[in-house]
Amino acid sequence: MSGTESDGATPEPARAAVRDRLDRVTDPELDRSIVELDYVDGIEIDGGRVGVDLTLPTAWCSPAFAWMMAVDARDEVESLSAVDEVRITLREHMHETEINRGVNEGLSFAESFPDADGDVAAVRAELDEKARVARQYDAVEALLEAGLDADSIVDLRLRDVDGLEPTEAGDEEVVGESGDSDETVAVYVRDRSFAVSVPADPLERYLEKARETDLVSDPDDVLFRTPEGEPIEADSFDLVHQRGRLAQVNMSSQGGICDGLREAREGRLEDPADD
Amino acid sequence: MYQHNGEEIFVIDGHVHLWDATEENIKHEGGEEFIQCFYDYHTTFTPDDRQWSIDEYREYGADRMVEDLFGNAAADMAIFQPTYLTDFYEDGFNTTEQNAELATEYPERFVLNGTFDPRDGEEGLEYLEELHETYDVPGVKLYTAEWRGESKGWRLDDEEAFEFLEKCSELGIENIHAHKGPTIRPLNRDAFDVADIDDAASSFPELNFVVEHVGLPRLDDFCWIATQESNVYGGLAVAAPFAQNRPGKFSEILSELLWWLGEDRVVFGSDYAIWNPDWLVEEVIEAELTQEHRAEYGVEWDLETKRKVMGENIADLYDIDIEEKRRAFRNDEISREFGLGDHYASEEPAAADD
Numbered sequence: 001m002s003g004t005e006s007d008g009a010t011p012e013p014a015r016a017a018v019r020d021r022l023d024r025v026t027d028p029e030l031d032r033s034i035v036e037l038d039y040v041d042g043i044e045i046d047g048g049r050v051g052v053d054l055t056l057p058t059a060w061c062s063p064a065f066a067w068m069m070a071v072d073a074r075d076e077v078e079s080l081s082a083v084d085e086v087r088i089t090l091r092e093h094m095h096e097t098e099i100n101r102g103v104n105e106g107l108s109f110a111e112s113f114p115d116a117d118g119d120v121a122a123v124r125a126e127l128d129e130k131a132r133v134a135r136q137y138d139a140v141e142a143l144l145e146a147g148l149d150a151d152s153i154v155d156l157r158l159r160d161v162d163g164l165e166p167t168e169a170g171d172e173e174v175v176g177e178s179g180d181s182d183e184t185v186a187v188y189v190r191d192r193s194f195a196v197s198v199p200a201d202p203l204e205r206y207l208e209k210a211r212e213t214d215l216v217s218d219p220d221d222v223l224f225r226t227p228e229g230e231p232i233e234a235d236s237f238d239l240v241h242q243r244g245r246l247a248q249v250n251m252s253s254q255g256g257i258c259d260g261l262r263e264a265r266e267g268r269l270e271d272p273a274d275d
Numbered sequence: 276m277y278q279h280n281g282e283e284i285f286v287i288d289g290h291v292h293l294w295d296a297t298e299e300n301i302k303h304e305g306g307e308e309f310i311q312c313f314y315d316y317h318t319t320f321t322p323d324d325r326q327w328s329i330d331e332y333r334e335y336g337a338d339r340m341v342e343d344l345f346g347n348a349a350a351d352m353a354i355f356q357p358t359y360l361t362d363f364y365e366d367g368f369n370t371t372e373q374n375a376e377l378a379t380e381y382p383e384r385f386v387l388n389g390t391f392d393p394r395d396g397e398e399g400l401e402y403l404e405e406l407h408e409t410y411d412v413p414g415v416k417l418y419t420a421e422w423r424g425e426s427k428g429w430r431l432d433d434e435e436a437f438e439f440l441e442k443c444s445e446l447g448i449e450n451i452h453a454h455k456g457p458t459i460r461p462l463n464r465d466a467f468d469v470a471d472i473d474d475a476a477s478s479f480p481e482l483n484f485v486v487e488h489v490g491l492p493r494l495d496d497f498c499w500i501a502t503q504e505s506n507v508y509g510g511l512a513v514a515a516p517f518a519q520n521r522p523g524k525f526s527e528i529l530s531e532l533l534w535w536l537g538e539d540r541v542v543f544g545s546d547y548a549i550w551n552p553d554w555l556v557e558e559v560i561e562a563e564l565t566q567e568h569r570a571e572y573g574v575e576w577d578l579e580t581k582r583k584v585m586g587e588n589i590a591d592l593y594d595i596d597i598e599e600k601r602r603a604f605r606n607d608e609i610s611r612e613f614g615l616g617d618h619y620a621s622e623e624p625a626a627a628d629d
Contacts, residue, residue, distance in 0.1 A: 094308060116427070246494065246535070254491060257319075260320060261319055264316075
């Protein structure tokens with residue numbers, strides 16, 4: 001870790017550490033990092049106080065999604081030990097006033113939006129589920145490439161994957177280290193009669209969401225599921241895999257729209273004389 | 276008719292509007308945000324040299340619409356899909372009554388659809404009957420995520436909605452177009468949710484459900500429902516302009532749709548005036564699936580498929596006889612105005628020749 005985080009009198013979080021934390025926050029609809037998506041406009045550090053500015057692709061971005069990103073950004077940055085206080089500022093959003101107030105005062109979504117019918121937990125769970133299905137596609141692709149067949153893949157259980165440690169939230173040591181593309185894990189098949197070596201990254205990403213959605217936690221749990229969360233019958237393997245592909249196409253298409261809208265709006269806001 | 280490698284393709288634009296977003300018509304800040312957001316969609320997916328100014332975009336009027344749709348024979352017919360938004364706009368954004376101005380002037384070229392909102396109760400049922408009596412609408416465009424007063428939207432599988440679908444069935448209004456795409460103030464609700472189509476479609480097998488914008492933020496849910504319900508269709512509006520600036524993504528989306536729904540249940544729409552058919556039709560027809568996608572999905576974007584998606588599929592839904600239209604368009608008012616008679620002169624049948 002860098003020198004700015006030494007145990008001085010007024011420790012200040014390193015910008016890179018804040019950025020790494022924000023990198024863990026995803027746009028829940030696209031399952032991509034808000035840093036990669038360029039939603040983070042600015043990070044201001046003043047002693048233990050951190051300010052984060054966010055702008056989304058359109059003022060019409062679902063308030064529920066905007067809320068989730070703002071809350072997640074706050075929680076991630078707050079988890080750094082050198083941070084005392086976080087201030088999130090969402091800009092150019094039709095509900096920025098409600099969201100900024102709610103997130104910075106620690107209110108719930110329902111308290112921030114008295115007009116809404118309730119909280120955002122159900123929407124978040126649904127989007128997590130979609131992200132899990134899309135990530136499963138990549139993990140299964142990796143296994144297919146390693147030579148496993150459908151019968152073996154649908155039988156896999158969590159204990160058959162060796163060398164994947166769950167990443168603890170709040171663990172500062174693993175910042176940015178998990179995506180190394182040459183890491184591999186061993187996957188045991190046919191009652192552990194043999195193992196194949198598979199790239200770790202797609203399996204790790206899949207398991208992260210499978211844990212978040214409470215589908216895979218016990219060593220005996222079946223590793224892969226249908227979008228509905230059920231174990232996969234071998235004869236529907238192809239169809240389930242195709243649904244994972246579809247979930248990815250859905251996310252990347254929506255991402256294409258968001259990218260385009262962001263560029264269009266930036267152009268409009270920066271150059272109002274164009275109208 | 277669009278000429279593609281010497282072959283003719285009869286194009287029915289399944290999704291057009293004649294809207295009024297002038298400042299005088301805007302009564303709520305949401306109305307201004309709405310048109311600005313539409314304009315961002317417009318500029319994002321329109322080639323630079325074909326973009327409109329925001330002032331043109333607010334109110335383009337009937338004459339320009341006719342020219343943009345039919346002037347160079349990009350489209351042969353168009354279907355009006357109203358968007359009322361009466362909480363945002365004094366006279367509404369794009370109502371059946373506003374659209375009727377053109378639809379009644381060129382009845383051969385336009386199809387006029389109505390709408391309903393189950394929250395209007397008895398009055399709403401009466402309005403639906405009135406639309407049926409006045410305009411004989413063959414379809415309705417629905418906005419399930421529209422806020423109204425205390426209500427944050429409605430679902431097609433609500434008991435109240437079923438009453439309206441029953442009424443549609445009784446009146447012979449067969450085509451139910453549900454907007455499942457970019458939406459208005461969803462707050463905590465997942466307003467893009469397409470799950471309500473499922474129950475409605477299986478409860479009303481005599482009706483056709485066209486999911487507009489192929490539920491794009493929920494393409495996965497939409498395709499899964501559509502594979503199980505044979506009366507569910509995908510409207511390409513919003514997906515179509517990907518052909519222009521994201522051809523690889525368009526190839527992927529179209530491949531998915533052809534794989535899950537097949538070539539008989541995908542229908543073209545420009546969403547005019549968000550995008551103009553005068554360039555969009557060409558982009559979509561001339562689009563190519565990548566080798567990779569053709570191999571992966573085993574689908575083709577060939578002449579027969581193009582004819583179905585660009586016109587024949589929706590012609591079936593609306594009982595449009597394409598051959599009869601071709602004959603009528605040799606000398607209708609629009610063909611005379613734009614000198615298009617020759618386009619329809621050929622005796623060769625439009626379909627079944629490949």
